[in-house]
Amino acid sequence: DIQMTQSPSVLSASVGDRVTLSCKASQNINKNLDWYQQKLGEAPKLLIYFTNNLQTGIPSRFSGSGSGTDYTLTISSLQPEDVATYFCFQYNSGPTFGGGTKLELK
Amino acid sequence: QVTLKESGPGILQPSQTLSLTCTFSGFSLSTYGMGVGWIRQPSGKGLEWLANIWWDDDKYYNPSLKNRLTISKDTSNNQAFLKITNVDTADTATYYCARVNYPGPFAYWGQGTLVTVSS
Numbered sequence A: 001d002i003q004m005t006q007s008p009s010v011l012s013a014s015v016g017d018r019v020t021l022s023c024k025a026s027q028n029i030n031k032n033l034d035w036y037q038q039k040l041g042e043a044p045k046l047l048i049y050f051t052n053n054l055q056t057g058i059p060s061r062f063s064g065s066g067s068g069t070d071y072t073l074t075i076s077s078l079q080p081e082d083v084a085t086y087f088c089f090q091y092n093s094g095p096t097f098g099g100g101t102k103l104e105l106k
Numbered sequence B: 001q002v003t004l005k006e007s008g009p010g011i012l013q014p015s016q017t018l019s020l021t022c023t024f025s026g027f028s029l030s031t032y033g034m035g036v037g038w039i040r041q042p043s044g045k046g047l048e049w050l051a052n053i054w055w056d057d058d059k060y061y062n063p064s065l066k067n068r069l070t071i072s073k074d075t076s077n078n079q080a081f082l083k084i085t086n087v088d089t090a091d092t093a094t095y096y097c098a099r100v101n102y103p104g105p106f107a108y109w110g111q112g113t114l115v116t117v118s119s
Helices: none
Strands: A004-007 A010-013 A019-025 A033-038 A045-049 A062-067 A070-075 A084-090 A101-105 B003-007 B018-025 B034-041 B048-054 B059-061 B069-074 B079-084 B093-101 B106-109 B113-117
Touching (some): A019 A101, A033 A062, B003 B093, B003 B106, B048 B069, B048 B079, B079 B093
Parallel strands (some): A010 A101
Antiparallel strands (some): A004 A019, A019 A070, A033 A045, A062 A070, B003 B018, B034 B093, B093 B106, B093 B113
16 A cells, blocks of 8 residues: 655744645555545545646645656645645555645644 | 535444445546546545546446455446445545546536544
8 A cells, every 4th residue: 555644733923924735655656646625514526636737716826846756736825715724635556545735823 | 516525424433335426517427538436535634536427337446455356336326436344443534526527637626525423
C-alpha cells in the first residue's frame, strides 16, 4: 500500500499569508495526485487534479506542484473562506487519502 | 448539471450487511471513462476510499476491505450500489459517492449518508 503523509496536521495562518501544505507518498506516484478541500459539515470538494491542474471554478490563489513522492498545495493569499481541512489523494496504485491538514485562521 | 445522492439504512446492527445506493444525474455510467466511487469518513476523522466501478463494469476495491465489499451499477436507472458484509462499529461513518473520470479525480460528490452500526 502507498502511504500518504500530510504535514502539518494543523496549520494556523493569517489572512493574506502564503500557505504551503505538504503531502508525501511512500513511493513514486507519478503525479497521480489530487487535492480536496472539506469545510465543516460539507462533502469534500476537488481543488487540484493530476498534481497541478486547477478544477473549474476554483480561485487561482490555489495551486499545486510536485513530482515523485513530494507534492505541495499552495494558497497564495489566504482568505477567511479557505478555513477547512485539506486532503491529498493518490490514485497511482491502491488509491489512498492523506490524513489531512486542518487550516485555521490565526 | 451533475448531482449525486446517497441513501442507506441509517442504522444497522453488527454482523448485518450494509446496502448503499447512489442515485445520480447529469452523466451516464455507460459513457467511456466514467465511474462512480465510494468513500467513507468516520466522524471527525479522515477519508477512506472504498471502491470504484467503471463504465465497462470494471471494479476496483480497497485491498484492506476487499473481501467485504461488492460494488455494482444499474446503468439504465443511473444508480450505483455498495454492499458491505459483516459490519462492525468501526464501519460507522458518513458514506459518500462521487463521480470519477478515469483514472481520477472525484470531481462531483454527493452530500453523504450517515450510517451507524450499533447493537
